[in-house]
Amino acid sequence: MRRGLRHLALATGLLAALAACETSSLAPRETGVPPHARPDALAPEPEMPEPPQKRSLASRDLETYYARIQNDLLAQGLLRTDGGGPDTPFTDTMLLRNFERIALAEEYERGAGLRPSRGELGYIKKWTKPIRVAVEFGELVPLDQRVQDRNMVVQYVNRLAGITGHPMSVTSGDANFHVLFMSEDDKAQIAPRIRTLVPDVNPSALDIFKRLPRSIHCLVMAFSERPGGYAYGDAIAVIRSEHPDLLRRSCVHEEIAQGLGLGNDSPNARPSIFNDDDEFALLTTHDEMLLRLLYDPAVRAGMDAEQVRPIVRARAATLMGGES
Template identity: 25%
Template sequence: MRLASSLAAMMALSACAMPATGPQVDLSVQSRAISSAALFGPPRPYATTRSNAQIAQDILELGFRLESGREIAQFSRFEGPVALRLTGQIPPLAEIEMDRLIARLRSEAGLDLRRVSGPAQITVEFVPRATMRRLVPEASCFVLPNVATWAEFRAAPRGPHLDWTEIAERETALVVAPADSTVQEMRDCLHEEVAQALGPLNDLYRIGETVMNDDNFQTALTGFDMLVLKVWNHASLRSGMSRAEVGARLPAILAQLNPRGSMGRSMPLDPIPTPRAWTDMIENALGASTRRRSFAFAQAALRIALEEGWQDERLAFSLFLAARFAPPDQGEEALDALISAAALYATRPGGEVPRAHVELQLAAQALAAGQYAIVLRLTDNAMEPARRSENGALLSSLMLLRAQALERMGRIAEAEELRRDALPFALFGFGSEQEAESRRDEIAALIQR
């Protein structure tokens, strides 16, 4: 198989990064969309298989550093019960998705959290995307300390009161989310930003089983995320502690909350920190104005990953991006990179979901090459992780790929049934019937190429 143009056509299906302007969302369709609970049923997140020693290292890196690289000197959280309210231009299904998230945070992380209509410690305000991006151009959603409304933030968007490093105990937080996004993007924003309001603030590329990773492969809170939040809010910790004080308590907390993480063979800890140069290359690759420039940055990130000797998500993601942006005349190299990325993710804790994103790309190549049995095998392997991670965009894309392969194999009735079944997931993930049909057309065009 050669990747060439089929890789270019299918890379958007990975939903790795939203376009700067966001998807075209038909709000009339959005109002008819189905909630994540109705689509996916009871939550079934993968439980973490990381060792407690690794999780302790992860928590310290997540909790005592910002995404910018600035260190946080003191542990901070809300102390006591937390109330949350929704305000602004609340989109359809936002209350349902928020209540489902709160139920998960209460049952899986043990948090004393409730939704109210009046004053609250956490406010989630929905703002039109264009309004949000005039002030914060690069963000799809974000969380801020010490403000309760968008107007309050807009009045002083650079004030020292917004500095997370200066906060010993959290008292007020504002989550800003888009009012005009797809249901999936709205849900994703609620999961990540509310979790960061209640827990660690950093994102780490080297942990594949968390929403706190800018590769955006995980879309809903994972078993790892819930354990981290449970640890972060444990009674033996308190606001104002130093990194060393928290670190000294983590082994006992994790032994209590995650006893299986202390069992079995201890794996080597992930190497840290991640050099800023690698992160810059990744961000440049995702944000470059041309495919050629994105490929150059992705290649630079891959060189750094290889020089560092990583065998974790950072190398896998570097390989994935190198394949994503590869020019048509490097199809064989891109295919090799995807296969290597899939193999790496298969060895990593929680690697099922990132690997499913890679298998989507591999299935696209198989479809373009007429290898329909391989399409069925790859999609069959990837659909369950897509479903368990509640990713409608990924799941519907896999279903449409599979339907196209079935059609080419003469199994017309199965293909049509699968396309009908994919539509609700596509509406959830892509926001409109037009976008869902566009995705179906892109997949069908692979055969012609």
């Protein structure tokens, strides 16, 4: 402020001097002498950019914590990225069993926050309308990481569209599936953003995002198009930006796939990312088959186990190389 006032005073003085010269008979009206450049001291100072925000100690501690978790898992031979192999065989019967546990049961009770469900088989949940995915970032996510993560989501969404045959794309416009990469420092923005995206969100669901414990690396919530329905209309995935690359990619793979309707985990599913043992980091061949089963045109949102079982049994046999 003080520097600005001084510049204003100097400019006013120059204008007064020029006015005096114009009325003097000693000063020529025209001259061939080029004017001197304006002194540097009189040039307006360039606007200084806002100092970049600094990540909090809590965010940096989380980054160290998750890096240690990834290193520990890798040292144990976990977080595999090979999609399964000869050491992880499965049959069509196992595929059907895993489909029922992962697609028909729910990990948490509906409308009850993070309260685990009792594991009963429910109803098929899936998208029936095109999925338009938007990618958003918290303010302190580094720019190079944003580019990397957005490209990762684009590639994965294209892959899922090919697997399911369902229309899916990443968009910068109107979206119904939002992937939010947020840091600990962005936590206060998450709940208001979700309320903007889904105005009628259940308060208990919103509370999850307000007090997200560090034991939850990432999560997704899918919302039915109609109250009490089973066809999805919106979904929001939140992924911690403090994760190292592989854990962050693992979160993207699992949460977007779960947001398509594979909402549960099973300790018997192998090779699969829908298993809390962290053996696999990325979508496996087994998981691709689960998605193909879920998005078979004969499998409809709202079907129960008795209705869907014969369809999935025949389709699973075909996928495994048998006869339908």
